[in-house]
Amino acid sequence: MKNYEISVIIPIYNVEKYLDRCIESVVKQAFRSIEIILVNDGSTDSSGEICEQWMKKDERVIYIYKKNGGLASARNAGLKAAHGNYIAFVDSDDYLDANMYKVLYENAVNYDADVVSCGIYEFWEDGTLRNELKKRFHILNNEDAIIRMLKFDSDVRTFAWDKLYRKKIIGDTLFIEELRFAEDTPFVVEVMSKANKYVAVNYCGYYYMRRSDSLIGDSFKPNHIMACDSADIILSNDICLKNRKILLAAQVFRFQQIYMLINRIILCNQGYTQEMNLLRKEMDKYSVFFVLKNLNAVYAAKMLFIKYAFNAYKLIYMKNKCVA
Numbered sequence: 279m280k281n282y283e284i285s286v287i288i289p290i291y292n293v294e295k296y297l298d299r300c301i302e303s304v305v306k307q308a309f310r311s312i313e314i315i316l317v318n319d320g321s322t323d324s325s326g327e328i329c330e331q332w333m334k335k336d337e338r339v340i341y342i343y344k345k346n347g348g349l350a351s352a353r354n355a356g357l358k359a360a361h362g363n364y365i366a367f368v369d370s371d372d373y374l375d376a377n378m379y380k381v382l383y384e385n386a387v388n389y390d391a392d393v394v395s396c397g398i399y400e401f402w403e404d405g406t407l408r409n410e411l412k413k414r415f416h417i418l419n420n421e422d423a424i425i426r427m428l429k430f431d432s433d434v435r436t437f438a439w440d441k442l443y444r445k446k447i448i449g450d451t452l453f454i455e456e457l458r459f460a461e462d463t464p465f466v467v468e469v470m471s472k473a474n475k476y477v478a479v480n481y482c483g484y485y486y487m488r489r490s491d492s493l494i495g496d497s498f499k500p501n502h503i504m505a506c507d508s509a510d511i512i513l514s515n516d517i518c519l520k521n522r523k524i525l526l527a528a529q530v531f532r533f534q535q536i537y538m539l540i541n542r543i544i545l546c547n548q549g550y551t552q553e554m555n556l557l558r559k560e561m562d563k564y565s566v567f568f569v570l571k572n573l574n575a576v577y578a579a580k581m582l583f584i585k586y587a588f589n590a591y592k593l594i595y596m597k598n599k600c601v602a
Contacts, residue, residue: 419474
């Protein structure tokens with residue numbers, strides 16, 4: 279077994295249309311000391327055959343087949359097989375700029391950083407660029423990085439895949455397999471809680487595809503309720519229990535997850551009455567005082583509309599989104 283600096287973990291499930299592009303972008307990285315771990319999570323299309331072909335083409339490719347268990351399960355299988363000093367994740371419908379790991383690795387070494395992240399390009403399924411989400415250059419300690427992430431700061435995002443992690447910092451941390459949505463954030467918070475230094479690089483290297491059936495988007499599916507479970511797991515993290523600033527940021531983060539899920543259900547316009555009732559009950563647990571103190575008057579006004587004039591809120595929200 280050769281020694282590689284970076285282990286790149288690619289979870290795969292029924293992505294035959296995009297898989298070659300993804301793997302090729304990793305194989306062709308300017309930084310060559312990479313092992314590429316392809317984890318086939320029980321695909322029923324030709325994804326497995328594509329993986330086997332790449333394993334024959336490049337000795338750095340490791341292929342793992344497992345029974346379907348979800349994204350977290352596939353990533354965990356990759357983590358257990360990884361040998362590199364650094365770890366990275368790529369979703370199999372996305373792809374990378376050729377210099378991504380060269381840039382991240384050089385910054386990790388130069389600044390002795392435990393976690394390094396870059397900006398991302400969002401593009402539609404037809405290849406059209408949607409957004410260029412740049413970061414400003416930052417060197418942060420773990421408290422500042424986690425708080426910024428929980429406040430949806432564009433320089434520290436909740437994604438697992440825009441980052442390079444020192445393997446020693448990950449340690450035995452795994453993704454929570456019971457979560458089938460929003461599984462990235464508890465993992466990233468746990469890893470960052472053990473990090474001494476986080477570097478955000480002013481460079482876009484990751485191409486993230488927005489597609490209609492992706493796990494992340496503006497639509498709603500019943501398993502999206504797990505975003506609340508994900509937020510609860512963060513609240514139970516030791517760093518929240520020991521750090522009041524992070525605890526407060528995590529409480530606000532949970533409120534915002536509830537608010538966003540309510541809006542997703544409204545937009546999809548397909549009922550989900552049980553899920554909506556659950557979310558509205560969760561929102562009732564927050565006081566207007568809490569929202570005014572920690573968010574702003576606009577959020578408080580929206581919260582009151584949801585509580586006491588929900589039908590009016592739905593009409594106003596849908597009208598504004600349609601105009602936008």
